Amino acid sequence: MDNFLHIFFIWMHVLGVALFVGPQFFMAFAWIPASRGIDDMQVRIRAMRTITRRFGYVGGAGLVMLFVAGGYLIGDWRNFYAVSDETGFTDLRFGVVFIVKMTLLTIMLLALGIHMFILGPRQMARLEAQANGEQVSEAALRKARLQSMAFSIFGLVLALAIMVLGAMLNDVSWSLQEA
Ligand code: HEM
DSSP: OHHHHHHHHHHHHHHHHHHHHHHHHHIIIIIHHHHTTOOOHHHHHHHHHHHHHHHHHHHHHHHHHHHHHHHHHHHSHHHHTTOOTTSOGGGBHHHHHHHHHHHHHHHHHHHHHHIIIIIHHHHHHHHHHHHTTOOOOHHHHHHHHHHHHHHHHHHHHHHHHHHHHHHHHHOHHHHTSBO
16 A cells, blocks of 8 residues: 555656646747747737646646645655654755755745746736837836746756756665765
């Protein structure tokens, strides 16, 4: 039963990574270049709103899966790998890597939050104002775009680094050795 649950939650964890990270590549390499080809700004903004909302649903579902599955995996690690209670959490590489992973995760969530709730909406508002004929300088638009991009790229780089740390945890012939 333990093995079945472990495999199931590893699967859910990997699916969570796919849903959370995959759409970020799609946005950067498929949607954003394609959207620049839409000359009608009203159409472009409407499409952008739909796609970013759907992107949020998929990525959000991925994040929930990561937390649920990750919560199980860390809750069960001592039992699953037969690590006795006398061994302190940070006595093994597993504990140290896990703490680094959670720290990077917190920073990634902060970067993502700033991108999703502050910089992304600001960029959209400026684009929309320009499309409605209001005075918005190219410099202001460019600044909003660059700031928003910088935070999303930073978040993606952190997600990739967190994946490396996950793979390090998973390699128990290495991670269960003394730190
Ligand atoms: C609440 C958050 C998270 C917790 C508690 C958590 C916990 C864990 C644990 C304990 C493992 C090792 C499983 C084992 O080998 O027994 C693991 C593996 C892994 N984690 Fe996470 N993790 C979390 C979030 C994330 C995030 C955000 C990512 C990537 C964006 C990620 C990517 C991975 C990968 C790629 C692996 C290796 C493959 C696997 O075992 O599934 N994790 N995680």
